[in-house]
Amino acid sequence: MDVRSRVAVNSSDAVRSMALKGLGVALLPDFAISHDLDQGTLVRLLPGFAAQGNLCGSVYALHLPGRFVPPKVRCFVQFLKLQWAVQ
Numbered sequence: 834m835d836v837r838s839r840v841a842v843n844s845s846d847a848v849r850s851m852a853l854k855g856l857g858v859a860l861l862p863d864f865a866i867s868h869d870l871d872q873g874t875l876v877r878l879l880p881g882f883a884a885q886g887n888l889c890g891s892v893y894a895l896h897l898p899g900r901f902v903p904p905k906v907r908c909f910v911q912f913l914k915l916q917w918a919v920q
Contacts, residue, residue: 849875860884 838857842848845865852859852866852875859875869875894910896902 840851840856845861848859848861849865849869851857852861853869858878863870866875870877894906894913896906896910
């Protein structure tokens with residue numbers, strides 16, 4: 834089912850802010866709103882729902898441009914690749 838919106842953002846913080854202001858229903862990761870759920874400033878509407886499609890399943894690792902990538906960063910990116918590899 835397609836959902837249409839008058840607002841399009843690529844920031845969980847922006848979506849959280851709009852939800853806290855009562856501007857509508859939001860799809861946000863638990864880690865971004867756990868404090869709000871604990872405080873009761875936001876409530877979970879669909880406890881059994883799990884996002885599917887292009888809303889989940891992607892991880893992006895960003896680092897400074899250039900030839901030198903610190904070994905810790907390379908190791909972490911490799912870890913992410915292994916954890917998120919398509920089975």
